[in-house]
Amino acid sequence: MSERIYTAGLVVIGDEILSGRTHDKNIAQVASWLxxxxxxxxxxRVVPDVIERIVEAVNALREANDYLFTTGGIGPTHDDIxxxxxxxxxxxDVIVHPTAREILENYYADKGGxxxxxxxxxxxxxxxxxxxxxxxxxxxxxxxxxxxxxGVPHITAGMLDALTGTLQGGKPLIAETVxxxxxxxxxxxxxxxxxxxxxxxxxxxxPFFREGRVGANFVVRSTDRGxxxxxxxxxxxxxxxxxxxxxxxxx
Amino acid sequence: MSERIYTAGLVVIGDEILSGRTHDKNIAQVASWLxxxxxxxxxxRVVPDVIERIVEAVNALREANDYLFTTGGIGPTHDDIxxxxxxxxxxxDVIVHPTAREILENYYADKGGxxxxxxxxxxxxxxxxxxxxxxxxxxxxxxxxxxxxxGVPHITAGMLDALTGTLQGGKPLIAETVxxxxxxxxxxxxxxxxxxxxxxxxxxxxPFFREGRVGANFVVRSTDRGxxxxxxxxxxxxxxxxxxxxxxxxx
Numbered sequence: 103m104s105e106r107i108y109t110a111g112l113v114v115i116g117d118e119i120l121s122g123r124t125h126d127k128n129i130a131q132v133a134s135w136l137x138x139x140x141x142x143x144x145x146x147r148v149v150p151d152v153i154e155r156i157v158e159a160v161n162a163l164r165e166a167n168d169y170l171f172t173t174g175g176i177g178p179t180h181d182d183i184x185x186x187x188x189x190x191x192x193x194x195d196v197i198v199h200p201t202a203r204e205i206l207e208n209y210y211a212d213k214g215g216x217x218x219x220x221x222x223x224x225x226x227x228x229x230x231x232x233x234x235x236x237x238x239x240x241x242x243x244x245x246x247x248x249x250x251x252x253g254v255p256h257i258t259a260g261m262l263d264a265l266t267g268t269l270q271g272g273k274p275l276i277a278e279t280v281x282x283x284x285x286x287x288x289x290x291x292x293x294x295x296x297x298x299x300x301x302x303x304x305x306x307x308x309p310f311f312r313e314g315r316v317g318a319n320f321v322v323r324s325t326d327r328g329x330x331x332x333x334x335x336x337x338x339x340x341x342x343x344x345x346x347x348x349x350x351x352x353x
Numbered sequence: 354m355s356e357r358i359y360t361a362g363l364v365v366i367g368d369e370i371l372s373g374r375t376h377d378k379n380i381a382q383v384a385s386w387l388x389x390x391x392x393x394x395x396x397x398r399v400v401p402d403v404i405e406r407i408v409e410a411v412n413a414l415r416e417a418n419d420y421l422f423t424t425g426g427i428g429p430t431h432d433d434i435x436x437x438x439x440x441x442x443x444x445x446d447v448i449v450h451p452t453a454r455e456i457l458e459n460y461y462a463d464k465g466g467x468x469x470x471x472x473x474x475x476x477x478x479x480x481x482x483x484x485x486x487x488x489x490x491x492x493x494x495x496x497x498x499x500x501x502x503x504g505v506p507h508i509t510a511g512m513l514d515a516l517t518g519t520l521q522g523g524k525p526l527i528a529e530t531v532x533x534x535x536x537x538x539x540x541x542x543x544x545x546x547x548x549x550x551x552x553x554x555x556x557x558x559x560p561f562f563r564e565g566r567v568g569a570n571f572v573v574r575s576t577d578r579g580x581x582x583x584x585x586x587x588x589x590x591x592x593x594x595x596x597x598x599x600x601x602x603x604x
Contacts, residue, residue, distance in 0.1 A: 122384030133373030146399035178538035219541030287429035290470030
């Protein structure tokens with residue numbers, strides 16, 4: 103019986119990532135969170151603060167996946183254009199969401215009150231629901247399979263937390279790692295053979311260079327715990343027979 | 354006179370990034386390097402170790418940009434399929450590059466010698482040149498406007514270094530930052546007005562939360578040093594007139 107696999111796309115919006123000024127933290131954060139929900143991150147696109155580029159990426163990835171997430175561009179300033187871009191991608195108007203407005207009015211009541219700029223954060227594509235934001239006032243936005251989240255990582259984290267358990271997923275992909283202080287080129291044949299005999303598992307080989315030595319971690323992934331164990335056992339047997347030292351759990 | 358703007362795309366290849374296991378370091382590294390070359394990173398796509406997905410991303414971004422870079426998937430193991438994918442994208446065969454073979458034979462001479470797995474790293478799309486790799490044996494690959502680089506960040510860094518000054522670029526985008534311990538929503542109007550009166554500059558607003566307080570950095574970008582200075586001066590004047598404390602250089 104083949105499992106239904108759920109996938110997601112992620113669009114990271116922001117000139118600051120493309121300029122190299124800011125190191126993105128949301129890809130890894132969203133990827134790890136999706137794993138736990140039983141959803142696979144199938145593709146990420148990082149695009150600049152340009153409406154047409156966001157529209158194109160949003161349409162490509164929302165159609166190709168069960169879910170789409172965006173990070174960035176939902177704040178109060180002129181470069182925050184994600185809501186407009188997603189509305190355009192979906193062919194709907196932008197409206198002020200009454201609950202979002204209320205949330206912002208309350209949040210800013212003792213911080214100088216609501217202003218036009220702050221009210222921008224209550225704008226949503228027509229038909230959208232809100233995603234709770236317990237870190238700061240402005241909520242995230244959910245419309246259809248599209249989830250608009252903040253760009254600031256700790257706020258994104260709060261929004262992911264609010265979404266936890268609300269999205270239909272499949273069996274989570276589980277992984278086990280075996281590490282070796284050996285150049286991956288020496289074990290390539292073993293990896294290939296083991297993967298070929300365990301069709302439901304994938305083996306990734308991730309070389310590293312640490313403390314002046316090379317090595318690699320081999321990550322075995324599967325949705326089936328039994329198959330995963332059998333594949334890891336075969337890999338360890340193969341490495342042992344060929345005389346390699348290895349570290350279950352990875353290095 | 355309008356400047357010719359040179360752009361690049363980046364395709365990051367690797368299940369390890371999409372699974373959240375590895376935090377990507379190459380996006381920021383490639384982005385920063387491109388800035389100095391006078392080339393703008395226009396889009397990044399992170400795709401899994403699947404030939405068709407790599408082909409699709411490579412073709413989309415090499416056609417839309419002056420240059421394309423890829424990171425990852427050029428090692429010796431079964432999951433290293435970038436060369437095959439790029440050859441397919443370009444409609445050329447995969448061959449063993451004689452110089453790459455020689456480099457690998459020399460590199461591995463005192464490390465157990467060449468093997469079939471290691472020879473995989475001499476495979477290139479037909480017509481390709483090599484990019485020097487002074488960190489480890491296997492070279493990077495350049496074919497047309499496509500540059501295939503390693504996934505391990507310090508090896509990627511060496512390959513970028515080897516490419517420095519070899520790509521035609523435009524005027525570099527220069528940036529100056531002004532920071533404020535103020536919620537960005539309070540200065541949104543000032544930002545918008547200043548940007549509107551300085552058409553050749555873009556202003557990005559990057560909020561943060563540190564030491565229990567919110568603030569934002571405003572990054573002004575332009576290819577023209579004079580315009581940049583004038584825009585930064587206007588921004589500082591605007592912030593000062595409205596009574597905000599600000600920090601030239603950013604916080």
